[in-house]
Amino acid sequence: MSMIKAWAATAAKGPLERFDYDPGPLGADEVEVAVDYCGVCHSDLSMLDNEWGMSAYPLVPGHEVVGRVVALGANAKGLQLGQRVGVGWTSASCMHCGSCMGGDQHLCGSLQPTIVHRHGGFADRVRAHWAWTIALPENIRPEVAGPLFCGGITVFTPLLDYGIQPTGRVGVVGIGGLGHMAVRFARAWGCEVTAFTSNAGKYEEARALGAHRTVSSTDTKQIAAIAGSLDLIIVTANVRLDWNALIAALAPRGRLHVVGAVLEPIPVQVFSLLMGQKQVSGSPTGSPTGIAKMLAFCARHGIEPMVEQFPMSRVNDAFDHLRAGKARYRIVLKNDFAG
Numbered sequence: 001m002s003m004i005k006a007w008a009a010t011a012a013k014g015p016l017e018r019f020d021y022d023p024g025p026l027g028a029d030e031v032e033v034a035v036d037y038c039g040v041c042h043s044d045l046s047m048l049d050n051e052w053g054m055s056a057y058p059l060v061p062g063h064e065v066v067g068r069v070v071a072l073g074a075n076a077k078g079l080q081l082g083q084r085v086g087v088g089w090t091s092a093s094c095m096h097c098g099s100c101m102g103g104d105q106h107l108c109g110s111l112q113p114t115i116v117h118r119h120g121g122f123a124d125r126v127r128a129h130w131a132w133t134i135a136l137p138e139n140i141r142p143e144v145a146g147p148l149f150c151g152g153i154t155v156f157t158p159l160l161d162y163g164i165q166p167t168g169r170v171g172v173v174g175i176g177g178l179g180h181m182a183v184r185f186a187r188a189w190g191c192e193v194t195a196f197t198s199n200a201g202k203y204e205e206a207r208a209l210g211a212h213r214t215v216s217s218t219d220t221k222q223i224a225a226i227a228g229s230l231d232l233i234i235v236t237a238n239v240r241l242d243w244n245a246l247i248a249a250l251a252p253r254g255r256l257h258v259v260g261a262v263l264e265p266i267p268v269q270v271f272s273l274l275m276g277q278k279q280v281s282g283s284p285t286g287s288p289t290g291i292a293k294m295l296a297f298c299a300r301h302g303i304e305p306m307v308e309q310f311p312m313s314r315v316n317d318a319f320d321h322l323r324a325g326k327a328r329y330r331i332v333l334k335n336d337f338a339g
Contacts, residue, residue, distance in 0.1 A: 005337045006123035007315050008058035012050040016315050019058055021119060023127060029092075031133040032071035033085060038121040039064025039146030039307075040318050040331040042177060042238075043089070046261065047115055048319070054116055062121030062333075063089045063114040064146035066136060076130035084136045086295075087121065088149030089113055089285045092129035105131070105287050122315055124337040134291050137299040147177070147305040147330040148298060153286040155182035155234055156294040158257045159189055161283070164232055166190025171230045171249065173217055174237030175202045175209070178259060180329045181305050182234050183209040188301040194230065196223075220245050228252075228276075236260045247272045247280070258282040305329065311336040 008019035026032055044061035046052055065087040069079050079085065093100050093108035100108050114120045114128065136145055155178050164170065170186040172179050173196040186193045187210030195206035196217040203214040216222045217237070223245040231254050233246055238260040247256055247268070258266070259282065268280055286294070298304070310318040312333040321327055 004119070004123050004125050006060045006119060007312065008060045008119075008122075009048055010058050012055065012057075013048070016048075016061075016122065016319070019060065023119075023125075026071055026073050026127070028073045028075040029129050030073045030127050031069055031076050031079060031085075031130050032125055032127050033065060033067040033087060033133065034070045034125055035062075035065055035067040035121050035123055035335050037066045037143055037146050037335065038062040038312070038333050039150065040315075040322055040327075040333060041147070041150050042322065043150065043261075044115065044120075045319060045322055056117055059115065060119035060122055061115050062123065062126070063087070064148075064150045064332075065114075065121035065126055066142045066146045066149075067126075067335075069133070070125065073130070079130055079133060079135070084138075084142060085133045086136050086145060086149045087114060087126060087128045087133055088153060088291065090132050091118055091127070092132060095129075095131065103287055103289060106285050106290075122312060122333065124335060131288050134288060134295065137295055139299050140295060141304065143309065143332065143334070144304045144307050146332050147181070147307065148295065149291065150285060151178050151330065152181050152298070152305065153291050153294050154178060154259050154284070155236065156185055156297070157283050157286040157290055158232065158234055158255075158259070159185060160286070160290055160293065162232065162255060162257070164189065164191065168192070168231040169194070169229060169251070171196055171215075171233040172211070173233060173235045173241065173246070174260060175199075175206050176236065177327065177329050178236035179234075180209055181303075182236060183211050184303050185297070186210070186234075188297070188303060194226065217241060223249055230254055232257060234259060235262070238262050240264055243267060244269060244272065247278060250276065250278050252276045253278065255279045255281060307332045309334055
């Protein structure tokens with residue numbers, strides 16, 4: 001195989017620079033994907049800055065890949081050369097542990113994230129296990145699809161896994177890269193949707209995305225006014241919130257579900273859970289089957305993430321845009337490497 005062209009950082013918080021590497025022989029279970037587009041996720045920024053203490057440099061970010069299959073390992077199944085596919089946060093899992101055999105491959109103890117000790121999708125090509133290389137339905141536009149493979153499945157998973165009914169009442173905290181997709185999913189699911197945001201300027205946007213009502217996430221009185229009403233609250237923000245007020249907003253048997261990377265401990269009063277048989281939970285992305293179901297749901301309901309596009313050669317400008325909080329709501333890089 002030829003060298004892979006990429007953009008890599010050589011140190012925490014450093015700029016990305018051109019970087020070529022030899023990927024070695026293609027593994028028997030691997031697929032090589034020619035990258036057309038790759039989303040820029042906040043997790044890429046966290047890895048770039050080593051916020052989680054597990055980054056290794058040179059670091060090639062990028063885990064919301066959409067492209068075409070250009071090579072298949074001897075054991076790869078279900079894919080064809082030239083097929084349009086996507087690769088998300090996970091590039092491989094062991095495929096023999098209890099989680100993998102039970103359909104929870106994203107919970108595998110040997111899971112291999114695409115950008116942790118691997119080179120990701122800010123490149124002209126990327127590799128992943130065939131089971132984690134997911135076919136993209138024809139009626140989903142490839143130029144906007146990348147964020148579905150990480151942010152999208154992250155907020156779709158709680159709807160899928162926790163038996164949320166179309167009569168359910170769902171709250172979404174944080175109307176940003178994750179939250180705007182969560183609102184669209186929950187509305188298409190048939191739920192009554194409440195959007196929580198600290199930015200009053202986003203109220204109209206939230207309603208345009210499908211929210212039935214908006215509530216300030218920093219106004220305890222507004223949250224108290226809807227006490228006992230929500231079956232599920234999906235927290236996409238990564239900041240300190242009034243957790244007691246949010247738990248009080250749950251209906252009996254309601255669930256506060258965290259998908260944002262909140263770095264501080266979340267205080268929970270046990271009696272606030274006991275008296276209403278409420279739950280607090282969290283989840284990472286989702287399984288390959290979950291991703292495929294999400295894509296089918298998007299294709300059926302015409303759901304797309306809202307994206308801004310940059311050429312991959314302007315990747316540092318894209319990160320500056322993300323750091324400044326200006327992304328509305330996701331950024332996608334278009335491969336512009338010379339042939």
